[in-house]
Amino acid sequence: MTQLKRACSTKTKDDVTVDLPSPLEESEHIGFSESGRSVAMVNLRDLIVCPVCHAALSLDDIEVQGSGCCPNCGRRYAFDRGVFDMTPLPPPDEILKSKWHTWEKLQDNGLVSYVKAPELNLSVGFREDAEAFMNFCQSSGLMLDVGCGMHTYPSYLPEGADVVGIDPLAGEKRRAFTFVKGIGEYLPFRDETFDHILYASSLDHIIDPKRSLADAARCVKANGRINLWIDGLSDEEPSTNRTRFGRYQILAQKGFSCLSRHGWFSKMGFRRTLSYVASVASMEVPEGASDCFHFVHLNVPIVFDWLNELNLRVVSQMDYPAADSVFIQVMK
8 A cells, every 4th residue: 555645734823834744654743742742643554444344444545535435335434634534424233323313412512511621521631530540551552542532632641652542522632642533332443453442431421332342342452451440430220211300410419529529619710610510501411311421320330241241351440439430451
């Protein structure tokens, strides 16, 4: 396959056009983490496949033409603003089809929340819980961050790491790691590609968490690790059958607990906190969701049931009560 040296054009805030390296080039492109340290970008050429049928794709053609079809199943994927969009549309299975509209509303709510209070909803800057997760994972080698968020460089990732992130929200900022737009249930990567796969408080934002874990098991190398950060733990069985008032009540309980636990009142200030709380209070909780942002609030038993059914072996577990969380590391 011909190596492209094509650059992606973009405009800075001063409306000056600059050339950015193609994501298909070798790992010579250097990005910068939030601390300002340089990080190498990962070459996607040998990683990406069709997320549905896992056939090889001509990424060169998709990049040059702006879109292209899988030669096997015919699904079309796109390239826009320097990012491959590997979202499989229409949704490939009945579970995703039945919940897609609800999921899109949750994504819209999440986008508002991320923009208004990124330090609360994303791992931006120093956070004790993010550092605890990083220390727990001890990640190395090639990493995949499922649900990486919209920020430049998550604080739970080690500096200088080889990272590929995937998220349904492209965002406006250029990330300091290799990014692919897509969904967790259908990962667009070859079998046994990654040494470590991370879900940093993202599993409960996914329509079908069990299917996502199964696809992660496909993509992780033999003896590799899948690392889960489950936060906002529920004391009961996951349910989406509560009344509208019940869903708002759960959101309020968990939301104010999070604000208090992390000291965000002092970090964000009274005015910003009030504005953020007001924006969340005005959001619609779509039918079929637990609250404005989640399909379900997970608990340890249900996650362990999924792991057992998928033959994923738990090698390490750590409770982190300071953030109402548990960290779990598994291997296949």
